[in-house]
Amino acid sequence: MSQSDRHSAQAASLRLEGSTAVCGGDWTLRHLAGLEAGLSRVRWPEGPIRIELDGVGRMDTGGAWVLQRLLASLEVEQRPVELHGLSGKAGGLLELVRGTGMHAGEVPRPVRRHMLEALGRGGVDIALNGIGMLAFVGEMGVAWMRLIMQPSRIRWREITHVLGEAGYKALGIVGLLSFLLGIVIAYQGGIQLRQYGASLFVADLVGLSMVRELAPMITAIIVAGRTGSAYTAQIGTMQVTEEIDALRSMGIPPMDLLVLPKLLALLIALPLLTVFADIMGVMGGMLMSSVQLDIAFSTYIDRIGVAVSVDSYLVGLGKAPVFAVIIATIGCYQGFQVVGSAESVGRRTTMSVVQSILAVIVVDAAFSVAFSRLGI
Numbered sequence: 001m002s003q004s005d006r007h008s009a010q011a012a013s014l015r016l017e018g019s020t021a022v023c024g025g026d027w028t029l030r031h032l033a034g035l036e037a038g039l040s041r042v043r044w045p046e047g048p049i050r051i052e053l054d055g056v057g058r059m060d061t062g063g064a065w066v067l068q069r070l071l072a073s074l075e076v077e078q079r080p081v082e083l084h085g086l087s088g089k090a091g092g093l094l095e096l097v098r099g100t101g102m103h104a105g106e107v108p109r110p111v112r113r114h115m116l117e118a119l120g121r122g123g124v125d126i127a128l129n130g131i132g133m134l135a136f137v138g139e140m141g142v143a144w145m146r147l148i149m150q151p152s153r154i155r156w157r158e159i160t161h162v163l164g165e166a167g168y169k170a171l172g173i174v175g176l177l178s179f180l181l182g183i184v185i186a187y188q189g190g191i192q193l194r195q196y197g198a199s200l201f202v203a204d205l206v207g208l209s210m211v212r213e214l215a216p217m218i219t220a221i222i223v224a225g226r227t228g229s230a231y232t233a234q235i236g237t238m239q240v241t242e243e244i245d246a247l248r249s250m251g252i253p254p255m256d257l258l259v260l261p262k263l264l265a266l267l268i269a270l271p272l273l274t275v276f277a278d279i280m281g282v283m284g285g286m287l288m289s290s291v292q293l294d295i296a297f298s299t300y301i302d303r304i305g306v307a308v309s310v311d312s313y314l315v316g317l318g319k320a321p322v323f324a325v326i327i328a329t330i331g332c333y334q335g336f337q338v339v340g341s342a343e344s345v346g347r348r349t350t351m352s353v354v355q356s357i358l359a360v361i362v363v364d365a366a367f368s369v370a371f372s373r374l375g376i
Helices: 003-010 033-039 061-076 088-099 115-149 156-166 168-195 199-240 243-249 254-293 297-307 310-336 342-374
Strands: 013-017 020-027 049-059 081-084
Touching (some): 013 033, 020 061, 033 061, 049 061, 049 088, 061 081, 061 088, 156 168, 156 199, 168 254, 199 243, 199 342, 310 342
Antiparallel strands (some): 013 020
8 A cells, every 4th residue: 555545544534324424534633624524515314323433543632523513513403313433532532522611613712801900910910020029139138148258158160150151152242232333323423523523522422422321231231131031041941840949958049059150240240241342332433433534543542531531431330230230130030930831931031131121221321310410
């Protein structure tokens, strides 16, 4: 028998012989297409109908639904039906689809909540999430104080590993984006400054915008998407596989092993990445200024030294540790909130990235307002 003959032999079938319907093949979802089309053309005789299922090889839930629909249609026409040769497993599936209380083809629809109910539930979820975050920060603070009191508990190997993942391996993407951002600022600003004969001040524009605002924020956003999500995914996967519970049963606090090393590593890595982003952004602006405005490299560097003061540099650099704490805290917290399955890992990872980026932007805006009020 050829391959095609074997496939056709497995197709579900129903053949009417007088008042007896002889069923054969595999009544599975893969082989039901021809059967469903043929059932609509069957002309049933008067009187009782006998359905022989001895020839059915396999039956899944799809086949049970087809059989139940056939029985329901004959029942509506008030035709007595006798089933013969139904295996125990197939009979269980038939009882299962009958017990749902649904008609074939029906799709259960979720209950639509009232707007006020949805608003209330959303508010409760936000409040519970805020309380959980506050409790997590408090637990992290206690663990931090315990680490300060007992420096021997510091896990340098974990910190070094995380530092390499969060810092060294992020140099490429941070440097490239900062360099391109410096080019864009110099290009757009240079066009406007050239109209007023102030092309040299493009160095002020690039230097101050990169050092004070853009370099810390773009670095934090990249780290939030790259490293913060990795923190959530790692801890979330350990939560699903019950490795967190195993650590607790062995007397190892997950906070000491999983959270504090990540926080310490990011506190070191993010300021260094910010310095690197400053340099690359200024270099990008210098290259574009040379090409577009014919400003020599030496002139550009001299102007940068005048425009960017130490205070401006420290303002931007001082934001980096705050952003590091935000990203590490949110990333680890969302990882511990994973429950159930891998779907929860993906959902919490997305929430981690969105919340981290939003928090970084909000805090950066708060810094700008505060520095403006203080005249810094």
